[in-house]
Amino acid sequence: MITHMQHNPSMFGFRASKLLLSVLFLIQLLSTQLLAQRSKSPWQTLTGKAPRVIARGGFSGLFPDSSLNAYNFVAPTSAPNTVLWCDVQLTKDGVGICFPSVTMYNASNVQDAYPKKKNSYLLNGVPTQDWFTIDFTSKDLQTVFLIRGVLSRSDAYDNNQNVISTVQEIATQLKKPKGFWLNVQHDAFYTQHNLSISSFLLTVSKTVIIDYISSPEVSFFRNIRFGKTRPKFVFRFLDKDEVEVSTNQTYGSLMKNLTFIKTFASGVLVPKSYIWPVKDQYLLPHTSFVKDAHRAGLEVYASGFANDFDIAYNYSYDPLAEYLSFMDNGDFSVDGFLSDFPLTASSAVDCFSHLGSNASTQVDFLVISKNGASGDYPGCTDLAYSKAIKDGADVIDCSVQMSSDGVPFCLNSIDLVESTNIIQSPFKNRSATVPEFNSLAGLYSFNLAWSEIQTLTPAITNPYNGGFKMFRNPRERSSGKLVTLSQFLNFTKNSSSLVGVLINVEHAAYLREKQGLDIVKAVLDTLKESGYSKRVMIQSSNSSVLVDIKKHSRYETVYEVEETIRDILDSAIQDIKTFADAVVFKKLSVYPVSASFITGQTNLVERLQKKFKLPVYVETFRNEFVSQAWDFFSDATVELNTHVTLAGVSGTITEFPLTAARYKRNRCVAREDTPPYMIPIQPAGLLEIASPTSLPPAEAPNPVFTDADVTEPPLPPVIARASATSPGPLSTDQKAPNGQARVALSLLLSALSMVLASLLLLL
Ligand SMILES: *[C@@H]1O[C@H](CO)[C@@H](O)[C@H](O)[C@H]1NC(C)=O
Ligand SMILES: *[C@@H]1O[C@H](CO)[C@@H](O)[C@H](O)[C@H]1NC(C)=O
Ligand SMILES: *[C@@H]1O[C@H](CO)[C@@H](O)[C@H](O)[C@H]1NC(C)=O
Ligand SMILES: *[C@@H]1O[C@H](CO)[C@@H](O)[C@H](O)[C@H]1NC(C)=O
Ligand SMILES: *[C@@H]1O[C@H](CO)[C@@H](O)[C@H](O)[C@H]1NC(C)=O
Ligand SMILES: *[C@@H]1O[C@H](CO)[C@@H](O)[C@H](O)[C@H]1NC(C)=O
Ligand SMILES: *[C@@H]1O[C@H](CO)[C@@H](O)[C@H](O)[C@H]1NC(C)=O
Ligand SMILES: *[C@@H]1O[C@H](CO)[C@@H](O)[C@H](O)[C@H]1NC(C)=O
Ligand SMILES: *[C@@H]1O[C@H](CO)[C@@H](O)[C@H](O)[C@H]1NC(C)=O
Numbered sequence: 155m156i157t158h159m160q161h162n163p164s165m166f167g168f169r170a171s172k173l174l175l176s177v178l179f180l181i182q183l184l185s186t187q188l189l190a191q192r193s194k195s196p197w198q199t200l201t202g203k204a205p206r207v208i209a210r211g212g213f214s215g216l217f218p219d220s221s222l223n224a225y226n227f228v229a230p231t232s233a234p235n236t237v238l239w240c241d242v243q244l245t246k247d248g249v250g251i252c253f254p255s256v257t258m259y260n261a262s263n264v265q266d267a268y269p270k271k272k273n274s275y276l277l278n279g280v281p282t283q284d285w286f287t288i289d290f291t292s293k294d295l296q297t298v299f300l301i302r303g304v305l306s307r308s309d310a311y312d313n314n315q316n317v318i319s320t321v322q323e324i325a326t327q328l329k330k331p332k333g334f335w336l337n338v339q340h341d342a343f344y345t346q347h348n349l350s351i352s353s354f355l356l357t358v359s360k361t362v363i364i365d366y367i368s369s370p371e372v373s374f375f376r377n378i379r380f381g382k383t384r385p386k387f388v389f390r391f392l393d394k395d396e397v398e399v400s401t402n403q404t405y406g407s408l409m410k411n412l413t414f415i416k417t418f419a420s421g422v423l424v425p426k427s428y429i430w431p432v433k434d435q436y437l438l439p440h441t442s443f444v445k446d447a448h449r450a451g452l453e454v455y456a457s458g459f460a461n462d463f464d465i466a467y468n469y470s471y472d473p474l475a476e477y478l479s480f481m482d483n484g485d486f487s488v489d490g491f492l493s494d495f496p497l498t499a500s501s502a503v504d505c506f507s508h509l510g511s512n513a514s515t516q517v518d519f520l521v522i523s524k525n526g527a528s529g530d531y532p533g534c535t536d537l538a539y540s541k542a543i544k545d546g547a548d549v550i551d552c553s554v555q556m557s558s559d560g561v562p563f564c565l566n567s568i569d570l571v572e573s574t575n576i577i578q579s580p581f582k583n584r585s586a587t588v589p590e591f592n593s594l595a596g597l598y599s600f601n602l603a604w605s606e607i608q609t610l611t612p613a614i615t616n617p618y619n620g621g622f623k624m625f626r627n628p629r630e631r632s633s634g635k636l637v638t639l640s641q642f643l644n645f646t647k648n649s650s651s652l653v654g655v656l657i658n659v660e661h662a663a664y665l666r667e668k669q670g671l672d673i674v675k676a677v678l679d680t681l682k683e684s685g686y687s688k689r690v691m692i693q694s695s696n697s698s699v700l701v702d703i704k705k706h707s708r709y710e711t712v713y714e715v716e717e718t719i720r721d722i723l724d725s726a727i728q729d730i731k732t733f734a735d736a737v738v739f740k741k742l743s744v745y746p747v748s749a750s751f752i753t754g755q756t757n758l759v760e761r762l763q764k765k766f767k768l769p770v771y772v773e774t775f776r777n778e779f780v781s782q783a784w785d786f787f788s789d790a791t792v793e794l795n796t797h798v799t800l801a802g803v804s805g806t807i808t809e810f811p812l813t814a815a816r817y818k819r820n821r822c823v824a825r826e827d828t829p830p831y832m833i834p835i836q837p838a839g840l841l842e843i844a845s846p847t848s849l850p851p852a853e854a855p856n857p858v859f860t861d862a863d864v865t866e867p868p869l870p871p872v873i874a875r876a877s878a879t880s881p882g883p884l885s886t887d888q889k890a891p892n893g894q895a896r897v898a899l900s901l902l903l904s905a906l907s908m909v910l911a912s913l914l915l916l917l
């Protein structure tokens with residue numbers, strides 16, 4: 155277990171000030187040379203230098219776009235040469251401000267401040283109704299505050315009175331950013347209203363260093379004049395079928411004339427789909443755009459990067475994977491990324507690019523799959539398991555279920571409705587009501603023979619299809635075959651990278667007593683027959699199962715604490731230690747949350763591991779940003795890093811093993827001077843700077859786990875099944891496969907209610 159983070163004295167005892175956002179990351183910047191020091195450049199950028207990160211409106215994925223908070227948060231979280239992007243707008247009195255758009259409704263409270271100032275203008279020929287910056291003087295705007303423009307983001311910073319800043323103020327308050335990029339989206343519009351961006355720029359450039367200027371209007375570049383230090387001019391491409399106002403050509407046709415662009419610009423900024431086009435949210439082969447532009451001598455900056463939307467299925471909801479495909483694909487690299495989450499972009503460039511297939515492990519913990527790579531394929535299928543192995547899981551898992559004829563096989567749940575198409579099969583009339591599991595009827599595995607179960611089509615799990623409409627790999631939603639425990643073990647034998655298997659055993663008492671099926675014996679016999687020689691862990695949430703396993707075998711045992719808890723009695727840990735070699739906790743038992751913000755860190759992991767020498771594994775890690783607390787910046791790697799380096803967990807149980815296995819090999823985590831984007835988050839740090847009015851009242855604390863929670867009566871003997879369970883009518887609730895864990899559901903609901911609340915605010 156690596157613990158160097160905890161040894162850093164500056165990690166603790168630091169009193170956060172509400173204004174100094176930098177406290178959230180406690181170690182400051184890495185030296186600038188790191189990126190430059192590469193002797194032989196691996197980068198296929200135009201210059202051979204690493205791609206630049208450009209923070210759109212600051213860290214706008216977290217704080218309101220263009221707010222000082224958002225700009226201030228870039229330096230303590232991102233690569234030292236990250237460029238700050240400002241969308242320049244002009245006010246009625248010709249003052250240049252940083253604001254995401256010339257229309258103001260979307261990202262500010264202007265509607266509340268000036269309810270009557272809604273106006274209508276032609277914007278690029280389109281009649282547009284909104285509040286326009288040109289209708290307000292800079293003084294008028296002092297009572298308007300910035301809010302988030304993307305509703306799926308947290309509203310916790312919308313009530314912080316985020317003032318609108320002038321370009322001058324941003325440049326001076328941030329003390330010489332390492333790069334300043336001004337984007338001028340609507341020069342022609344301002345000209346029509348007798349306001350001049352060019353003369354504003356000429357004036358401001360006397361006191362402010364501008365490194366880049368971009369615009370989607372050709373005429374803008376023709377007309378602007380600068381003194382002796384001229385910024386880089388970057389022509390911005392919009393969607394291919396949009397028309398460029400000064401040439402009356404579509405961007406799609408201008409794209410074919412890059413030598414023309416080169417006559418007035420040194421770079422281009424393009425939507426990411428120019429490079430990796432997408433159809434039905436799946437990637438198509440990449441275009442030759444980057445190479446063509448490089449050949450024409452143009453740098454290529456790509457836009458549209460955010461951790462929380464617009465990501466192709468091919469990336470499995472992992473934003474790092476997306477960045478890597480634009481810069482580490484063996485063919486080309488873009489020269490920069492325009493991102494709302496500059497931390498993730500920085501981490502991709504510095505820690506994860508060009509790792510190669512041989513990069514060694516930098517941080518020691520077990521990557522344990524959850525139903526195989528169930529984020530990519532239907533869980534517990536041959537495809538999910540082989541993907542998990544290929545992705546670098548150390549341990550793959552089988553949740554064992556029993557068929558009526560006593561064949562142990564792997565499936566997430568004893569109820570086949572959750573992860574197969576049984577509802578559409580001839581076996582839908584096998585339903586039964588088992589009060590021990592559910593008051594509603596289910597289609598249970600022990601009512602079908604293995605030969606019947608084999609004919610079912612597996613179904614991918616979509617935990618966030620409800621409120622968020624987030625689906626997993628729809629093209630593979632019914633792919634793969636279910637496997638028996640024996641096939642599962644056979645499958646793993648061949649892999650050299652696997653450390654072992656984790657076999658989960660539940661409902662043992664019920665199966666023995668009511669179904670005449672001995673799941674414990676079936677598992678032990680299958681293990682013995684298979685001659686499996688690697689590490690075997692047997693997991694259960696029922697202590698009696700593990701006590702029984704210990705009695706009959708020497709396999710490692712893992713006790714799962716299903717409840718979300720805040721503490722556990724020493725005496726309970728002593729009990730657990732008598733039958734378990736490791737413990738599994740829910741994520742929320744380590745970092746509890748309120749309104750999806752982390753409220754602190756329990757000492758469960760440290761106590762179990764240090765005092766009682768019981769390794770702790772934590773579940774369930776997912777890539778979808780809605781599964782994570784806001785504190786992790788919608789970045790699954792930040793969440794993993796915090797659990798591993800700050801909490802010190804010994805293993806992570808994940809539906810996306812690729813992300814965890816890749817994190818393990820990143821080149822930043824073991825660096826002496828850990829860069830800010832690979833430092834764990836400060837628990838409760840974000841909550842501290844949220845405005846209290848946006849937060850719900852504190853929730854009741856989670857319970858404490860006691861001896862009584864651990865102790866169970868011994869397993870009952872096997873009682874032969876008298877007759878088949880009588881079929882009952884199937885509940886109408888059970889329509890579609892849906893395997894939602896309790897924790898995920900509560901997170902989902904809280905995040906969902908935030909989205910709803912914010913919708914109401916804006917209406
Ligand atoms: C608001 O702004 C965000 C971010 O710039 C953008 O994604 C979104 O589409 C805008 N919404 C509207 C209604 O314009
Ligand atoms: C801009 O100025 C011209 C000439 O001074 C004037 O005719 C025109 O009405 C002005 N346009 C606007 C939108 O103010
Ligand atoms: C722009 O081009 C379109 C078709 O290419 C044409 O119909 C239109 O008249 C043009 N507009 C101007 C102002 O030249
Ligand atoms: C490129 O654009 C310029 C300016 O619009 C034009 O003169 C030239 O013919 C174009 N070349 C091609 C190949 O379209
Ligand atoms: C993206 O995924 C789809 C479906 O699996 C696949 O057909 C396509 O080739 C992938 N695209 C790339 C660029 O790998
Ligand atoms: C990986 O390491 C092996 C053995 O050390 C070596 O033979 C191989 O060339 C390496 N592959 C890459 C891609 O570096
Ligand atoms: C269930 O349906 C199948 C045909 O779909 C039928 O053969 C079988 O007898 C039915 N079983 C019961 C218990 O109704
Ligand atoms: C185990 O895998 C091998 C191929 O590697 C196959 O020939 C054999 O039939 C498998 N055994 C079982 C029980 O599936
Ligand atoms: C095991 O590996 C060998 C060689 O890599 C391969 O030919 C064989 O199909 C594999 N068997 C299984 C069950 O994956």
Ligand SMILES: *[C@@H]1O[C@H](CO)[C@@H](O)[C@H](O)[C@H]1NC(C)=O
Nearest residue numbers: 663696698866867868869870
């Ligand atoms: C655990 O197993 C025992 C039998 O050993 C059983 O009586 C008890 O109900 C089980 N507990 C749970 C929570 O299922």
